[in-house]
Amino acid sequence: MQKVIKMKFKDKVVLISGATGGIGRALAERLAHEECNLALFARREEALKEISKIIDTTKSTCIYGRCDVKNKQDVKEAVEITRKKFGRIDVAILTAGILVPNPIETFDSSIIKNTMEINFLGNVYFIEYLLPIMKAQKSGTIAVTSTLPDKRGVPGWGAYGASKAAVSWLMESLRAEAKQKYNVNFITIKPGSVETPMIEGYHRQGAIKPEKAAEIIVKGIQRGKKIIQFPLGQVLLIRTSDMFPATAYDMMPVDAQKGDGYPVIEEK
Numbered sequence: 001m002q003k004v005i006k007m008k009f010k011d012k013v014v015l016i017s018g019a020t021g022g023i024g025r026a027l028a029e030r031l032a033h034e035e036c037n038l039a040l041f042a043r044r045e046e047a048l049k050e051i052s053k054i055i056d057t058t059k060s061t062c063i064y065g066r067c068d069v070k071n072k073q074d075v076k077e078a079v080e081i082t083r084k085k086f087g088r089i090d091v092a093i094l095t096a097g098i099l100v101p102n103p104i105e106t107f108d109s110s111i112i113k114n115t116m117e118i119n120f121l122g123n124v125y126f127i128e129y130l131l132p133i134m135k136a137q138k139s140g141t142i143a144v145t146s147t148l149p150d151k152r153g154v155p156g157w158g159a160y161g162a163s164k165a166a167v168s169w170l171m172e173s174l175r176a177e178a179k180q181k182y183n184v185n186f187i188t189i190k191p192g193s194v195e196t197p198m199i200e201g202y203h204r205q206g207a208i209k210p211e212k213a214a215e216i217i218v219k220g221i222q223r224g225k226k227i228i229q230f231p232l233g234q235v236l237l238i239r240t241s242d243m244f245p246a247t248a249y250d251m252m253p254v255d256a257q258k259g260d261g262y263p264v265i266e267e268k
């Protein structure tokens with residue numbers, strides 16, 4: 001059997017978007033133990049400052065900056081600041097995202113537009129500015145966060161699901177060519193439920209801690225996985241339901257799929 005050569009994070013430059021969030025912060029704190037150079041971005045500067053103070057107590061170095069991924073110029077500057085400071089960018093782990101319900105009773109395109117701008121286009125901007133750097137380096141890894149249910153629609157969560165399906169498709173379309181032509185790795189991260197502020201109020205059975213998610217993601221990147229999906233039980237469930245014929249899939253109870261905490265809308 002071929003031995004998998006694990007990538008080492010030591011001395012690498014790692015950019016993280018959504019670094020103030022449950023998964024992004026856990027990743028930053030986990031990677032701080034790998035003696036690397038971290039560049040952390042999100043909108044809440046106070047939270048970034050707090051995380052950077054924790055990282056300063058480790059052997060890793062850290063810079064941080066405000067970046068609203070809806071704003072292309074912010075993303076451009078985040079990438080530029082990182083490259084200027086460290087001279088290169090080895091790994092980008094993009095986790096910035098929002099989860100907003102879009103009930104059918106009040107179907108509203110503005111929710112879908114906003115979600116696409118943050119969850120999809122925000123990552124597209126990063127890829128646009130990261131790729132030339134990694135192409136020139138002839139190495140690099142761009143890991144973008146989608147979601148486990150990225151193939152079938154989930155009632156009530158169409159805005160989110162559409163944005164994540166778009167991420168998954170884009171990553172699939174880039175992965176082989178980026179690797180073959182430029183030695184750049186594209187990794188799609190597909191988490192199931194993780195106990196973070198994002199799903200607070202929406203009870204999810206079997207949700208794992210963000211620290212556990214971070215560990216799985218770090219190991220997956222080190223092993224050069226192309227898709228990092230977890231936790232196993234949910235992976236089996238979701239990938240099995242992907243194979244249901246539409247008629248069977250549509251028989252699944254709608255409210256149960258929306259989940260606990262989904263807003264109840266009274267139709268006028």
Ligand SMILES: NC(=O)c1ccc[n+]([C@@H]2O[C@H](COP(=O)([O-])OP(=O)(O)OC[C@H]3O[C@@H](n4cnc5c(N)ncnc54)[C@H](OP(=O)(O)O)[C@@H]3O)[C@@H](O)[C@H]2O)c1
Binds near residue numbers: 067068148
């Ligand atoms: N938790 C789960 O169960 C789960 C499951 C599947 C996929 N995911 C995905 O995993 C990723 C991380 O989610 P999480 O659970 O860690 O969520 P979270 O705790 O809510 O964190 C979301 C992060 O995104 C940042 N963000 C939101 N809007 C932004 C914007 N316009 N510009 C820049 N940053 C923005 C937030 O930072 P600021 O507010 O400081 O900007 C925060 O750092 C997301 O892409 C999410 O869709 C999560």
